[in-house]
Amino acid sequence: MRVRKSAEARKTEIINATLRLADKLGPDRLTTEAIADAVGLTQPGIFRHFPKKQDLWEAVAARVGSMMETRWEKARTDDALATDRIRALISAQLRLIQSTPAIPAILFSRELHSKNKGLRSAFFGLMSRFHRLIADLVTQACAAGELRNDFDPDDAAFIIIGLVQGLAVRWSISGRNFDLTEEGSRLLELQLKGFALGRGSGNGERNVS
Numbered sequence: 201m202r203v204r205k206s207a208e209a210r211k212t213e214i215i216n217a218t219l220r221l222a223d224k225l226g227p228d229r230l231t232t233e234a235i236a237d238a239v240g241l242t243q244p245g246i247f248r249h250f251p252k253k254q255d256l257w258e259a260v261a262a263r264v265g266s267m268m269e270t271r272w273e274k275a276r277t278d279d280a281l282a283t284d285r286i287r288a289l290i291s292a293q294l295r296l297i298q299s300t301p302a303i304p305a306i307l308f309s310r311e312l313h314s315k316n317k318g319l320r321s322a323f324f325g326l327m328s329r330f331h332r333l334i335a336d337l338v339t340q341a342c343a344a345g346e347l348r349n350d351f352d353p354d355d356a357a358f359i360i361i362g363l364v365q366g367l368a369v370r371w372s373i374s375g376r377n378f379d380l381t382e383e384g385s386r387l388l389e390l391q392l393k394g395f396a397l398g399r400g401s402g403n404g405e406r407n408v409s
Contacts, residue, residue: 217239228311254318290385294368298371331361367383
């Protein structure tokens with residue numbers, strides 16, 4: 201006997217299929233027909249749950265946001281050094297990208313940048329929160345003497361996020377032929393070393409004695 205799925209279970213199934221196919225086909229080539237085939241529904245069946253394709257993409261953004269927020273929260277251990285929390289936060293983000301490769305595909309898609317204002321707004325909000333988390337941790341690290349204190353934490357956060365985004369692009373176009381989290385951790389260490397040079401000297405100049 202076939203068990204009828206609840207509306208929420210069906211929505212979850214559709215969102216998961218959209219994420220898988222966005223990676224496989226690309227967000228801009230993804231059709232509701234392909235999604236319907238993947239979950240065993242007709243296109244009208246998809247539209248019963250998501251009346252417009254934009255609604256589906258916004259639900260996908262909400263799912264990605266929930267995954268990100270959950271991982272960010274787990275990475276923020278209050279009793280750890282601020283720089284260790286930065287490391288944990290970046291590692292969590294890279295592990296999520298590696299396990300859900302549709303994320304960078306969506307971030308650089310035409311669907312996000314020119315076709316879907318709601319999707320663009322949702323991801324901009326996520327990236328703004330991520331930036332704020334890192335900037336706050338940089339501020340704490342500077343105050344604790346872990347990093348030099350002669351730069352703007354907001355700028356430092358943008359540089360760290362740029363490292364993540366650039367690495368995600370390289371990982372994608374290389375055919376994912378290296379471990380994203382491992383490479384990200386290596387490069388972040390170089391970045392944090394640069395941010396730490398001269399700490400405690402008061403003016404950010406490197407000590408040579």
